[in-house]
Amino acid sequence: MHAYRTHTCAALKKADVGQSVRLSGWVHRKRDHGTLLFVDLRDHYGITQLVATEGSEHFNGLNAAKLESVVTVTGKVVARSAETTNKDLATGEIEVQLAEFHLESAAEMLPLQVNSDREQPEETRLKYRFLDLRREKLHENIMLRSKVIASLRRRMIEQGFNEFQTPILTASSPEGARDYLVPSRIHPGKFYALPQAPQQFKQLLMVSGFDRYFQIAPCFRDEDGRADRSPGEFYQLDIEMSFVTQEDVFAAIEPVLHGVFSEFGTKQCVPATLEKGFPRITYKEAMLNYGSDKPDLRNPILVADVTDVWRGSGFGIFNKVIEGGGVIRACPAPGCADKPRSFFDNMIEFAKSLGAQGLAYITYKGPGTAPEAFGGPLVKFLSPEALAKLVSTARLAPGDAVFFSSGTELAAAKLAGQVRNHLGTELDLLEKGVFKFLWVVDFPYFEYDEDEKKIIFSHNPFSMPQGGMEALLTKNPLDILAYQYDIVCNGVELSSGAIRNHKPDLMYKAFEIAGYGPEVVDSKFGGMISAFKFGAPPHGGLAPGVDRMVMLLADEPNIREVIAFPMNQKAEDLLMQAPNVAEEKQLRELHLQLSPKAKALLAEEQQKSDAA
Secondary structure: OOOOOOOOOOOOOHHHOOOEEEEEEEEEEEEEOOOEEEEEEEOOOOEEEEEEEOOOOOHHHHHHOOOOOEEEEEEEEEEOOHHHOOOOOOOOOEEEEEEEEEEEEOOOOOOOOOOOOOOOOHHHHHHOHHHHOOOHHHHHHHHHHHHHHHHHHHHHHHOOOEEOOOOOOEOOOOOOOOOEEEEOOOOOOOEEEEOOOOHHHHHHHHHOOOOEEEEEEEEEEOOOOEOOEOOEEEEEEEEEEEOOOHHHHHHHHHHHHHHHHHHHOOOEEEOOOOOOOOOEEEHHHHHHHOOOOOOOOOOOOOOEEOHHHHOOOOOHHHHHHHHOOOEEEEEEEOOOOOOOHHHHHHHHHHHHHOOOOOOEEEEEOOOOOOHHHEEOOOHHHOOHHHHHHHHHHOOOOOOEEEEEEEEOHHHHHHHHHHHHHHHHHHOOOOOOOEEEEEEEEOOEOEEEEOOOOEEEEOOOOOEOEOOHHHHHHHOOHHHOEEOEEEEEEOOEEEEEEEEEOOOHHHHHHHHHHOOOOHHHHHHHOHHHHHHHOOOOOOEEEEOOEHHHHHHHHOOOOOHHHHOOOOOOOOOOEOOOOEOOOOOHHHHHHOOOOOOHHHHHHHHHHHHHHHHO
16 A cells, blocks of 8 residues: 555545545544544545544544644545535545544644635735645636646647747846846846846747747736736746738637637637637727727727817816817716716715826716706706717717716826726626637837836837838827737736837837937847848737736636735735845845945844844
């Protein structure tokens, strides 16, 4: 007999009755019935019930074992009576009568309960993540993640892609987020950077003559955490293809994502088949109709441009916005005309929490479009003709309310989109049981950074501008579109991608418009620009986020629930106590010294720790 187990804790069935078996695992739960002790023994695979009789040789040992202690037991498989059968358990028709018992590892008092789904403080869960991972739901999430990655890898290989690994220690590049820097010991004063993405390397693989690349790639960005973004690091399905158009990229990735979400999801993947592919919406349409470049198509609300409705009205605030080149957006609230005043007050407070000064609204009780069919503080500023136009443009039905946002095109769209999302949740309007995918295409190549007061790249600096060099030379930079695209599912951006700019002259010109001289391009992207001068194929790709895919499939609102060892929102690993203080010897080897401010902060932290 094996030293630790003949079966796993999910394997024994009624057909095994009479066998002598050995099991190992964790003491999950105990129930003392006086003369009988029942213990649920758990391993990675499941649970088996053990039973020990008072007075038997090993009764006291098993009874003394605390929850989560690791034990090995030997015993006989017996059938449960009909009334004690547990239909919710794979091994619910049998139990194991204890004959031998060995304590492999005793557990101390638990800081969190493993055998319960009761909420625990996140700090405790992260500090004792190894215990948290034993809990059923989280354990299943991590197994789902493993299966999803295996499925992605299999489907990519079936599509003719080859898996390559790219460097982790590389050079810093201006890609938007902050880099994590790694000081070099043998090159004093110089630093490596952890890759924000394998962007340059995967393009260099295409220049090297490889045709279809993929990688389950780790990426590192010094960003703040959010519910859908883990601080520090994340994983993505990184993809690149040579001699392809945008359509070729879509055709390659749609079956992979559709297949994975159909395989592991409990919701219908829309479209049900791939005959027509995922729907496509231009960036301009997405911002106009949904107020977001990652619209949730489960929400039936559509935003409308009602600038012309308010143009020349008696409402001075909106008139001033319009005269200044701004716009007015309308977000309908279906069936909300008869909501109490508190509903509208709460919506105003929601808008203020986003930084808006308020949220104007009108109610439409109908029928018809006479002024008496409307309510709210703004009705008096609109003529009967304008009210009729509002009903038509905003697609209002009797019983609806409508909220308004104003400002620059981007600001008004963003607020309207956030109001749309909020209403969709608050009014329970989201379509249930579906994954709704779409492509957002035709992104602006450049955008204007209000903080920096300059033109910057909209997505990344490696995309091909639509219209090529002629567009860069003759068009207003803010009017140039790019062969850039995002794939979105249920309002979650899974990936950004693009057909790449593989021509050195176009790249130099694009960077010039963004304020970078040729010396910056040669310095920051020297390897890639040099490679492009020796013959580069047209190529493109994208990189769907693995963490976000699993988060959607597991129906988890927080990405930390699908990552084995995540950091907290402060980018701290509470289990391994990282980041931590480097020893003076390490700093000397790296030719580094701490600033006075850093020393003071560390001293302050040490004082607090000593006091605690």
